[in-house]
Amino acid sequence: MVRVEKGLARRYRQERNFKRLGLGAILLGLLFVSFLFISIIANGYTAFQQTFVKLDVYYDPEMIAPVGETDPEILSAGNYGGLVKATMRELFPSVTNRRDKKKLYGLISTGASYQLRERVMQDPSVIGQRESIWVPADDDVDMLIKGHIDLNLPESDRRIKDDQLSWIQGLQEDDRVEKRFNKTFFTAGDSREPELSGIKGAASGSFFTLLICLSISFPVGVAAAVYLEEFAPKNRWTDLIEVNINNLAAVPSIVFGLLGLAVFINFFGLPRSVPMVGGLVLALMTLPTIIIASRAALKSVPPSIREAALGVGASPMQTITHHVLPLALPGMLTGTIIGMAQALGETAPLLMIGMVAFIVDIPGGAMDPSAVLPVQIYLWADSPERAFVERTSAAIMVLLAFLISMNLLAVWLRKKFERRW
Amino acid sequence: MDDVINQDGTVARELKTGTDAEVDMQSTNESQSRGTVGDIYVDDPRMTCRNVNVYYGDKQAIFDIDLDIGKNQVISMIGPSGCGKSTFLRCLNRMNDTIDVCKVTGQIKMDGQDIYDGALDVVPLRASVGMVFQKPNPFPKSIYDNIAYGPRIHGLSDDKQHLDEIVETSLKKAGLWEEVKDRLDQPGTGLSGGQQQRLCIARAIAVSPEVILMDEPCSALDPIATAKIEELIDELRENYTIAIVTHSMQQAARVSQRTAYFHLGKLIEVGETDQIFTAPKHRLTEDYITGRFG
Numbered sequence: 001m002v003r004v005e006k007g008l009a010r011r012y013r014q015e016r017n018f019k020r021l022g023l024g025a026i027l028l029g030l031l032f033v034s035f036l037f038i039s040i041i042a043n044g045y046t047a048f049q050q051t052f053v054k055l056d057v058y059y060d061p062e063m064i065a066p067v068g069e070t071d072p073e074i075l076s077a078g079n080y081g082g083l084v085k086a087t088m089r090e091l092f093p094s095v096t097n098r099r100d101k102k103k104l105y106g107l108i109s110t111g112a113s114y115q116l117r118e119r120v121m122q123d124p125s126v127i128g129q130r131e132s133i134w135v136p137a138d139d140d141v142d143m144l145i146k147g148h149i150d151l152n153l154p155e156s157d158r159r160i161k162d163d164q165l166s167w168i169q170g171l172q173e174d175d176r177v178e179k180r181f182n183k184t185f186f187t188a189g190d191s192r193e194p195e196l197s198g199i200k201g202a203a204s205g206s207f208f209t210l211l212i213c214l215s216i217s218f219p220v221g222v223a224a225a226v227y228l229e230e231f232a233p234k235n236r237w238t239d240l241i242e243v244n245i246n247n248l249a250a251v252p253s254i255v256f257g258l259l260g261l262a263v264f265i266n267f268f269g270l271p272r273s274v275p276m277v278g279g280l281v282l283a284l285m286t287l288p289t290i291i292i293a294s295r296a297a298l299k300s301v302p303p304s305i306r307e308a309a310l311g312v313g314a315s316p317m318q319t320i321t322h323h324v325l326p327l328a329l330p331g332m333l334t335g336t337i338i339g340m341a342q343a344l345g346e347t348a349p350l351l352m353i354g355m356v357a358f359i360v361d362i363p364g365g366a367m368d369p370s371a372v373l374p375v376q377i378y379l380w381a382d383s384p385e386r387a388f389v390e391r392t393s394a395a396i397m398v399l400l401a402f403l404i405s406m407n408l409l410a411v412w413l414r415k416k417f418e419r420r421w
Numbered sequence: 422m423d424d425v426i427n428q429d430g431t432v433a434r435e436l437k438t439g440t441d442a443e444v445d446m447q448s449t450n451e452s453q454s455r456g457t458v459g460d461i462y463v464d465d466p467r468m469t470c471r472n473v474n475v476y477y478g479d480k481q482a483i484f485d486i487d488l489d490i491g492k493n494q495v496i497s498m499i500g501p502s503g504c505g506k507s508t509f510l511r512c513l514n515r516m517n518d519t520i521d522v523c524k525v526t527g528q529i530k531m532d533g534q535d536i537y538d539g540a541l542d543v544v545p546l547r548a549s550v551g552m553v554f555q556k557p558n559p560f561p562k563s564i565y566d567n568i569a570y571g572p573r574i575h576g577l578s579d580d581k582q583h584l585d586e587i588v589e590t591s592l593k594k595a596g597l598w599e600e601v602k603d604r605l606d607q608p609g610t611g612l613s614g615g616q617q618q619r620l621c622i623a624r625a626i627a628v629s630p631e632v633i634l635m636d637e638p639c640s641a642l643d644p645i646a647t648a649k650i651e652e653l654i655d656e657l658r659e660n661y662t663i664a665i666v667t668h669s670m671q672q673a674a675r676v677s678q679r680t681a682y683f684h685l686g687k688l689i690e691v692g693e694t695d696q697i698f699t700a701p702k703h704r705l706t707e708d709y710i711t712g713r714f715g
Contacts, residue, residue, distance in 0.1 A: 233521070304556055304558035305560065305561075308554070308559070308624075310516065311547060313548035313574070313628060314570075323560060
C-alpha cells in the first residue's frame, strides 16, 4: 500500500504534464491559425472597398454621336476616353502642360471610359446632357486614399507625385472622392488594372471544375468502394488494388497534372486551360480520398444490420441498397466534401494543364478557358502593383470562406445523419 | 464469432475424458450415431441434418453432427462457449455463407429438400427459416418499416391495407402490439432492449417462416424482458418450429421440449429436455449441467 501511494504522486504528475502538453499543442495551433487569419484579413479587407471619383461629364455629341443616335455600333465607337480627359481638363483648367495632363489623366482608371460607354449604350438620351457620375480612381490613387503610400518618401520614389497629390487634395475638398463597396471585385474577371480586376472569372472556373470533378469522382469512388468492400473476394488482387489506392492518395498532386497533360490534352486532344480537363485531373486526385472514406463508412455499418437484412431474406444487393448504403452515405458525403475542398484549393496540377493563363473573360461553361481561385491568387501574388496585394488577400478570404463553409457542411451532415445503434 | 474452439489445458483434459466416455457409451450400444448419445431422430422432422461438418479455413468447428429438428417443437442447444452451437444454428439458414472462409459439408434437409443444394436459392430459404440474433438488431427505421421490410421485399402483401394487417398480426404474435400500436412511425431503435428483441421476432414472423432460429435471444436482456421472450417462445411453438441456442440451462429447461448438448464441436447428447436435465447419460453432459464446468 505504501509503495502504491509513493508512486501515486508521480503518476498524477505525469497525467498533468500529458494534459498540459496536449493543451499546449492546441494553443500553438490556434495561435498559428489566428495569426494567419489576422494577417490575411488585415491585408485584404480594404480590397472590398474602392476609391471612386465624382466627375461631371458632359456627354459631348461631337465625341460620341449626334443627339438621337441609337445605333449601338455607332454609339460604342465613340471617343469615351477623350470624354474622360475633357472632363478632367475642365476640373483642373490650370493644367496645360502635356506631361502634366498625362499625370492628371492618370488619376482616373481606364475603366472610367468603359463605364461611360455603358451608360450611353444603356440610355442614348444622355448625349448632349451633363450629369454627375462616380468612376473608379486609378489603383495608385486608391492606394493613397487607403494609406498604403508613404508620403515621407522622396517624390521620385513615389507612384503619386506632388502635383497629383495637390489635385487629389482639391478633389477631396470638393467632396469628389469617396470609398465605396468594390462591386467590381465580385463581378469582373481578371485584369491588368487592379481596380478593374475581380474574382468572378476564377470563381466560375472553380465552380465548373468542381462540378466536373464531383460528377466523376463521386459515382466512381462510391461504386469502387462498394465493390471492394461488399463484393470483391479477399485475395491477393484486391489487396494489391487496396495498396495502390492508398499509394495514389499519397502521390504528389503535380504528378496528376502531368498525367492530365499527357492523357487528356496530348492524347485525347482536349483544349488547354479548360475546367473540363481541370475537373478530370482533380477527379483522379480526389478518387482515392473518396474511395478510402467511403470504405471506412461502409465498414462502420455494424454487421448486425447486414445480418438482420440477410436474415429476413434480403438479397446481398438489397441488403446493400436498402440498409448499408443509406447508413454509410453520410460518411461518404463527408469524405467527398473534404475531397472537394481539397480539390478546390489545389493549384499545382492545374498549372500543368495551362489553367495558369491570364484570362479576362468569365467562362460560360466547362469548355471555356478559365482560371481557378487558387491559381488566381497565385497570379495576383506575382503581380507588382501594390493594389494586387490586398486583392490577393481578399481572394484568399473568399477561397477560405468557401472551404470553411464546405467543411461546415460536412460536419453538419455528419451530425445530422449520425445514428446510434 | 464466439465459436472458436478454445484449446486451453482444462478443456483439452475434458475432451480426453469425454472421448473415453464416448467409447464406453458406444460399447454399450446406446448411441445411434457417430458418438452422440440419445435419440437424434424424431417422428415428424421439419429439418434433418446428417453428417454436418463446418470448417473455418483449416480449422474444423463442427464434427459429424446428425440431428433432427421436429415440427412445432422447441429444441434448445446448450454447451460451453466455443462449442459450435451457434455455428450449427447458422448452418440451418445458411447464414454462414456470408463468412468467406466458412465451408459446410454434409446434408441438411428441410421438408425433404437439401438446403445446400446448388439449385436452391438462399433468399426463399431465409424467408422460410427466420433468425433472431443475440443482440437486438432492429433496422434504424420506424417500427412499422422494420416489420414491413420482409413482406415488402418478398412481395407478400397485395396492398397497403394487407401490409398493415401483416404488421399488426406480427406485432400481436410477438406480444408487442399493445406497447407500440400508437407509435408505429417512431424508430425501432428507440425501444427498450426487450422490446427491440420482440420487434426482431415480429420481423422474423412477418415473412411467415416455418422455422425460427434464435441465437441466444435473451443474453442481452434483463430478467423481466427474458421472461416475456420465453413466454413468447412457448406461444410461438404452436405455429413454428424453433431452434434456440442458449447459455442459460434454466432457460433451456423452461422453453424447450428437446435439448442438444454440444461440446468442442461435437454433439454429445440429445434427448427430451426433462431427461437431459434430470438423468443425463453422458458424463460430459452431467458435468456441464451440474455446473462442474462451462
